[in-house]
Amino acid sequence: MTITRQIVLKSRPMGRPDETNFEFVQTSLPALNQNEVLVKTRYLSLDPYLRNMMNEEEFVGPSFQLGQVFGGLAVGEVIESTSLLFQSGDFVSGAWGWQTFANVDAEPLTKINPDLSPVSTALGVLGISGLTAYFGLTEIGKPKVGETVVISGAAGAVGMLAGQIAKLFGAKVIGIAGSAEKNAYLQNELGFDATINYRMSNAELLAELKKAAPDGVDVYFDNVGGTITDAVLQLINPGARIPISGQIAQYNQTGTEMGPRIGMLLVKNSALMQGFSFTNYSSQFPEALEKLSGWIKEGRLKYKEHIIDGFEHTPKAFSGLFSGENTGKLLVKIPD
Amino acid sequence: MTITRQIVLKSRPMGRPDETNFEFVQTSLPALNQNEVLVKTRYLSLDPYLRNMMNEEEFVGPSFQLGQVFGGLAVGEVIESTSLLFQSGDFVSGAWGWQTFANVDAEPLTKINPDLSPVSTALGVLGISGLTAYFGLTEIGKPKVGETVVISGAAGAVGMLAGQIAKLFGAKVIGIAGSAEKNAYLQNELGFDATINYRMSNAELLAELKKAAPDGVDVYFDNVGGTITDAVLQLINPGARIPISGQIAQYNQTGTEMGPRIGMLLVKNSALMQGFSFTNYSSQFPEALEKLSGWIKEGRLKYKEHIIDGFEHTPKAFSGLFSGENTGKLLVKIPD
Structure with a gap:
């Protein structure tokens, strides 16, 4: 049985979000259903748009409910799979949010080739x-x-x-x-x-x-x-x-x-x-990603990751986005 | 020798323009230079954008100077011509502004066919x-x-x-x-x-x-x-x-x-x-005008002209644009 640590939305911020808006919880994951994978999270993507989903009123997508696991895109390693799409050891990105392990639907996940570029880039320059x-x-x-x-x-x-x-x-x-x-x-x-x-x-x-x-x-x-x-x-x-x-x-x-x-x-x-x-441009993703990775390989496009080490620092790092504390892509790394 | 009545910009308005911003003057026109026509104005087009050209600061095009003949597009009849492009009796539209007669460069004028539609439409639905x-x-x-x-x-x-x-x-x-x-x-x-x-x-x-x-x-x-x-x-x-x-x-x-x-x-x-x-779309004018006149002929596009009779009412009518006094295209008609 896998124990996962999660960060849930505790309260809706007035103004800038801070650590008090979040709560750490711990829970055990059930067995996988069909066509699911168990992922172990490696990187969390912290992005300004998530702020808009903390309000009661819907912005682009549905808002988070109080008590719901918060967060956006993440990268992780497949630990176990009941899907034909992925097998143990694969790296994937998906929107399972701020949790150290998760059972997720296999279908919407994107497979990452770790030999082509560091897996974290799937959340930044190649994401x-x-x-x-x-x-x-x-x-x-x-x-x-x-x-x-x-x-x-x-x-x-x-x-x-x-x-x-x-x-x-x-x-x-x-x-x-x-x-x-x-x-x-x-x-x-x-x-x-x-x-x-x-x-x-x-x-x-x-x-x-x-x-x-x-x-x-x-x-x-x-x-x-x-x-x-x-x-x-x-x-x-x-x-x-x-x-x-x-x-x-x-x-x-x-x-x-x-x-x-x-x-x-x-x-x-x-x-x-x-x-x-x-x-809005999802039909053109393959072409765009080819261009971006081509420029990176040629040394014409540089990216910078601002990596915060440790799941426990996630809420604080997120709050810092809004005072410009990061330079480049803000990520939380969850140690292996 | 032709006597023309003109309306010149007398003062720049603070807020909504009114009659005091304009002055009527009368002058005699010199003989035509080469490639000019003498036009007798039939209709003046009164448009909101002219307000932006009454300010000292330039908007899209150059502003009017104090003492300069004010106004925008007009339709008139050619009385005399030293240009091969037009002859006496032709109808033309151009930007000679608020004056009853004018000597104007022939080159930028547009010829109007009065048999196709009333000449005033060159300032509105077909303009x-x-x-x-x-x-x-x-x-x-x-x-x-x-x-x-x-x-x-x-x-x-x-x-x-x-x-x-x-x-x-x-x-x-x-x-x-x-x-x-x-x-x-x-x-x-x-x-x-x-x-x-x-x-x-x-x-x-x-x-x-x-x-x-x-x-x-x-x-x-x-x-x-x-x-x-x-x-x-x-x-x-x-x-x-x-x-x-x-x-x-x-x-x-x-x-x-x-x-x-x-x-x-x-x-x-x-x-x-x-x-x-x-x-911005001047290269597509012919196609657009064909569409518009086609719809008019088919009875699928109606236009309405709000015609003020008499040159002397021009400043007051222009001021009325900004309180919504007109329904449809606001024109001043200058009696024959």
Whole structure:
């Protein structure tokens, strides 16, 4: 009999989530049903979108219920299987959430080849983060050679990939992130053309942006929203494209925040703004993953994982997402 | 020697423009240069976008200078020509603005065939209004059979055409306009499925919209902006498309108005919002005009002109645009 440790949603946060919103429980798993696998979790993916599923009101998918095991995508090893699809020793990714072991339906799982790349990449550059960056640019942003692309949340898992991919398309890339260290990494290691630390007044931010983007902004890959977005929108060029992957500045707001109306800016510039999820493009996943892994192999796309060691640190690490404590993809590693 | 009456910009409005912002002057026209025509104006097109060109700060195109002849598109008869393109008696449309006679460059003028349809339609259904409605729907809104389309400014020149075109595409169409008479016209004469009078509280407007659009909103053709848009956006469906032709509610604002931030709604619904001008699609004008005139001939597309008689009423009529005094395309007719 397998004992699993789980993290369940204990209370719904007002504002930023913290450790008190979660509870650790322990339970024993029943025997497998037909077409299930028993997985031992190796990595948990901590992503901003999970915050939206802590509210009572449904966001994109159903919300979590109080007492329900929380979390999103994970990677694990198959320990036991009653499915023809997988056998013991296989690595898989799936949405079983924050638990150390789980009995899961085999059907929706994705098999991972550990010889091709580290299994954790299935949660980042070859998973949600990479696909979000890729489709946001290829389907909406469509940067052209010489255009100026601005990325908010540039040191996050999606942002740092989006910036590099925009560079691969020949654009000039400006990243906005929250510390000098992050920005140094983006410029020196990832080849961003310029970076801005957003921790300044709105007027200063606008002035810095104007300096960094003297020809205006053609593509704004927005992961953040709020006052950073207000500033960037002031500088969009005619025909600008604005993919919105997320609005982390808004996730912890209670109620609707007010901001400057943007309709006039969109009309004036015939600009396009589009919210999206990588899941909208699932029919194109194989092609996208081939591109992403090709770039990695060629050394043209770098990824960074911010790994927290130990299941017990999961709630705290998740809370840190919303104060920008991570650089790159935030993962929890569960020791073997 | 020809005497022309002109209306020049006298002062820049704070808020809604009125008659005091304009001045009537009279001048005599010089002899024609090569490749010019002398036109006698028959119709002036009064359009909301002109308001944006009264400000010092440039909007889409250059602003008007104080003392400059104001106005936009007009239709007139060629009285004299030094161009091989036109001869006396031809009808043309062009952007010579608010003057009864004008010497104009022949090159950018468009010839009108008065036998095909009344010459005034070159300013409306077969001009800026029709093309705006057409491209907003065919290029951005893309309504599908059975989808719900909401139109703001539905009794305006663009709105009433957009609603009818959306019906031709098989959508359910809800119009929002500012009086019971306008709405009765939209439903009884133009076949809108439902209408809402926006002159009520925001909460009531939202409740009325919910009643009229129980399946949510797939396409929102926005001519207006402001609190009407706030309400409609609450009801958008996943995959919604929002063409923005204009934001008449914003044009008379001084400074940037605040409103609810919309990024989260766009992400949640993977919704697309795009500002546009019909001029973005100029390569497709011939095909669009063929479609529009075909629908008119078949009796499937009706247009309505709101004609003010007399050049001297132009400033007052223009001001009335911003309080919704017109139903359909607002034109000034200059008696023969």
